[in-house]
Each structure stands twice: as structure tokens, then as C-alpha cells.
Amino acid sequence: MRSANVFHNRRLILFKIISSIMIFFAVFAAVIEISVYSSVAASAATFSSSPFTVKYIDVGQGDASLICCDGHYMLIDGGSSKKSDTIYSILRKNNIKELDYIVCTHPHEDHAGGLPGALSYAECKTALGPVATYDNDSYNKFLKALEKKNIDLIVPEAGDTYLLGSARIEVLGPTDIVPSMDPNNISIVLRVDYGDTSFLFTGDAEQEEQQLIMWNEYDKLDVDVLKASHHGSYNGASYAFIRAISPEITVISCGKHNSYGHPHEEALDLFKEYKSDLYRTDLQGDITIVSDGINLSVSSEKKLTTNVWIPGQDIGINSYTDSDNSTKILSDENAAKPDPAPDTVTYIGNKNSKKLHYPGCSSVDEMKETNKVFFYGDMDEPVGQGYEPCKRCNP
Numbered sequence: 262m263r264s265a266n267v268f269h270n271r272r273l274i275l276f277k278i279i280s281s282i283m284i285f286f287a288v289f290a291a292v293i294e295i296s297v298y299s300s301v302a303a304s305a306a307t308f309s310s311s312p313f314t315v316k317y318i319d320v321g322q323g324d325a326s327l328i329c330c331d332g333h334y335m336l337i338d339g340g341s342s343k344k345s346d347t348i349y350s351i352l353r354k355n356n357i358k359e360l361d362y363i364v365c366t367h368p369h370e371d372h373a374g375g376l377p378g379a380l381s382y383a384e385c386k387t388a389l390g391p392v393a394t395y396d397n398d399s400y401n402k403f404l405k406a407l408e409k410k411n412i413d414l415i416v417p418e419a420g421d422t423y424l425l426g427s428a429r430i431e432v433l434g435p436t437d438i439v440p441s442m443d444p445n446n447i448s449i450v451l452r453v454d455y456g457d458t459s460f461l462f463t464g465d466a467e468q469e470e471q472q473l474i475m476w477n478e479y480d481k482l483d484v485d486v487l488k489a490s491h492h493g494s495y496n497g498a499s500y501a502f503i504r505a506i507s508p509e510i511t512v513i514s515c516g517k518h519n520s521y522g523h524p525h526e527e528a529l530d531l532f533k534e535y536k537s538d539l540y541r542t543d544l545q546g547d548i549t550i551v552s553d554g555i556n557l558s559v560s561s562e563k564k565l566t567t568n569v570w571i572p573g574q575d576i577g578i579n580s581y582t583d584s585d586n587s588t589k590i591l592s593d594e595n596a597a598k599p600d601p602a603p604d605t606v607t608y609i610g611n612k613n614s615k616k617l618h619y620p621g622c623s624s625v626d627e628m629k630e631t632n633k634v635f636f637y638g639d640m641d642e643p644v645g646q647g648y649e650p651c652k653r654c655n656p
């Protein structure tokens with residue numbers, strides 16, 4: 262009886278040791294398997310502390326992504342003109358006085374509108390746009406802002422590559438530009454590689470452009486992180502395109518209660534099918550992804566309070582279609598406005614004298630271009646920066 266018990270105990274101890282070893286290896290395997298860490302954090306501090314960071318900026322209904330690598334910066338789109346202040350503040354808060362690249366993926370207001378705001382704070386070495394000219398207000402203002410700073414616009418071709426610190430950027434699209442194309446389908450599509458990690462920025466490319474990219478550069482589409490095309494619209498996520506990318510992480514940039522119902526259920530279903538982790542600026546604010554070249558960690562500005570897979574239309578569309586077929590927004594400052602206010606400069610400051618003027622003030626004419634700082638909102642921002650009203654125009 263006793264010996265049987267001892268034997269039993271020994272067997273038990275042996276069993277415990279073996280199972281402990283097995284648990285240890287299982288946990289160890291799980292730790293090395295999971296390379297994506299996620300957290301909720303104030304994401305402003307990450308630029309200086311990490312060699313490679315992408316911030317998908319919450320600009321409501323629109324797109325704006327800021328990439329930092331080894332102290333070099335690339336801004337891809339700037340949201341709408343209403344969000345100029347947001348871009349301006351992020352650059353200022355992070356003391357980003359020079360952007361190595363500004364990319365305007367395509368001429369739509371929700372991408373191009375906020376870029377003059379970036380140029381009113383930071384210098385820029387290289388500006389990329391899909392076409393040399395385009396007949397709309399937003400693109401013209403972007404071009405004018407570049408002109409003011411003597412920056413030439415480069416129209417890149419698919420296959421062109423650029424360096425951002427030790428990160429490599431490759432232009433995948435547009436591969437062909439047909440004048441009749443919807444502006445979304447001339448979106449500059451970029452692949453960014455840092456170490457073994459990779460990111461895809463798609464602008465608003467729809468199936469037409471996606472198809473051309475798949476024909477030409479299918480193998481280059483497989484990346485870890487996707488900025489969902491066209492704010493998670495069904496036409497930004499074709500089955501074949503998402504299969505080619507098979508993203509580990511997808512970020513959707515769209516506005517809460519937007520009138521388009523973004524993100525659409527069809528797109529969400531595809532990301533789910535490909536088992537992608539999903540992050541959304543409408544639900545989580547700024548999304549920041551840090552890469553060490555092997556692992557990715559994701560943090561968001563706000564805690565998720567609802568299911569991330571819920572389509573935009575189920576969150577509520579805060580708009581209605583009027584009898585003249587135009588969309589009217591009922592409320593919510595983040596809602597998509599089809600006819601946004603032009604980005605009128607409200608004040609112009611002098612960097613040197615720290616005086617603030619109305620744009621029409623005669624002092625502005627005498628001011629050196631390089632000393633001008635443009636403001637788009639009320640006086641809080643310039644006053645907060647220490648500007649004093651000019652005695653001539655008395656703003």
C-alpha cells in the first residue's frame with residue numbers, strides 16, 4: 262500500500278515536472294509568436310523615443326499619416342482644411358520643423374486640404390503629388406503653398422524609391438493615369454519597409470487602381486500594416502487586393518458619424534476574414550504604431566468603448582440628403598462635410614517680430630515670405646504662441 266503510494270506520488274511529481282516544462286515552452290512559444298503589442302496611451306511622446314513610428318492622425322473624415330524614421334519625417338496627406346490646426350499642432354508639439362517629404366496622395370479636399378497648414382509650420386524638402394496640376398481648390402491651394410516656399414512638386418512613377426532615414430519607401434501606384442479616372446484612382450500608393458516590418462498607404466485607391474497595381478506589382482503588396490483604402494469604403498477593399506496584402510493590422514481613418522457610413526460592412530468582413538487586427542481613428546483617436554524592425558506595438562489615443570467591427574452606418578449617420586441632392590450634416594464636428602469651408606487664412610504672424618496681422622494688413626506685404634506664419638482659426642492659437650496684435654490693423 263505504502264509503496265504504491267510512493268510510486269503514485271513519484272508519478273505525480275514527474276507528471277508535474279513534465280507539465281511545468283510543457284507550460285513553460287507553451288508560454289515561451291506564445292511570447293515569441295505574438296509580435297504585436299497593443300495599448301491605450303497618450304501617443305504624442307512616441308516620436309522622439311522610437312526609431313520608427315507611424316501616427317495615423319485623427320482628422321475626422323479624411324486621411325493624415327505622419328511617419329518618423331531616425332529623426333526624418335514624411336507626412337502623407339493632411340486631412341481637410343478644417344483640420345489644418347490639428348496637423349499644425351502635432352508638428353509643433355513634436356518640434357518637427359522640417360518634413361523630408363510631404364505626400365498628397367490625390368487632390369480631394371479630405372486629403373489635400375490640411376497640407377497648407379503643415380507648410381505654414383514646417384519646411385519641406387520634397388513634395389510628391391499624383392499630377393502636376395488639377396482643377397480644384399484644395400490642390401491649387403496645396404500647390405500655391407509649395408510655390409510660396411519655392412518647393413517643386415515631384416510627380417513620382419510606380420517603381421520610384423525614396424529613403425526616409427533607414428526606411429525604404431517605394432511607389433506602387435498609380436501605374437497608369439487615364440484622364441477620365443476618378444481622382445481616387447490616381448492616389449499615390451506607397452509601401453514603406455523598416456527592417457522586417459512593412460506598411461502600405463493606399464490613399465483612396467479603388468478597385469480600378471488596385472487592379473492595375475495587382476497586375477504590375479502583386480508580390481509587393483504583402484505587408485504587415487495596411488492603411489485601409491478610401492476610409493474603409495467597400496470600393497477600397499476588393500477581395501483580391503486584401504488577399505494580396507493579408508494585413509496583420511489594418512487602420513481605418515474616418516470620421517465618427519460620417520455621412521458615407523464608412524467603414525462599410527463589406528470591407529470590415531474582408532479584414533475579419535483575413536484575421537487582421539483592426540484599429541479606427543473614429544473610435545480610438547490617433548493610432549500610433551512603433552516598429553523596432555521586427556515587432557510592432559500599437560497604441561491608441563482613446564480607449565475603445567464599442568465593438569471595433571461595427572460598420573459606420575450602425576454607429577449612426579448624422580446627416581440627411583436634401584431635395585437638391587446635397588448632403589446636410591445635422592451635428593458633430595467630425596462628420597464629413599461634402600462642402601467644407603475653404604481654408605482661409607485668418608491671421609498672419611511675423612516669426613521675428615512676433616506681431617500678428619490680418620492678411621490684408623500693409624505690413625504683411627512688407628514681410629519676408631520666410632517670416633510668415635499662417636493661422637486658420639481664431640486668435641487663441643497665435644496668442645498662445647506669444648503673438649501680439651499689430652497696431653496698424655489691430656486684429
Ligand SMILES: [Zn+2]
Pocket residue numbers: 323324369371372465491492
Ligand atoms: Zn478620402
Ligand SMILES: [Zn+2]
Pocket residue numbers: 367369444445465
Ligand atoms: Zn478621395
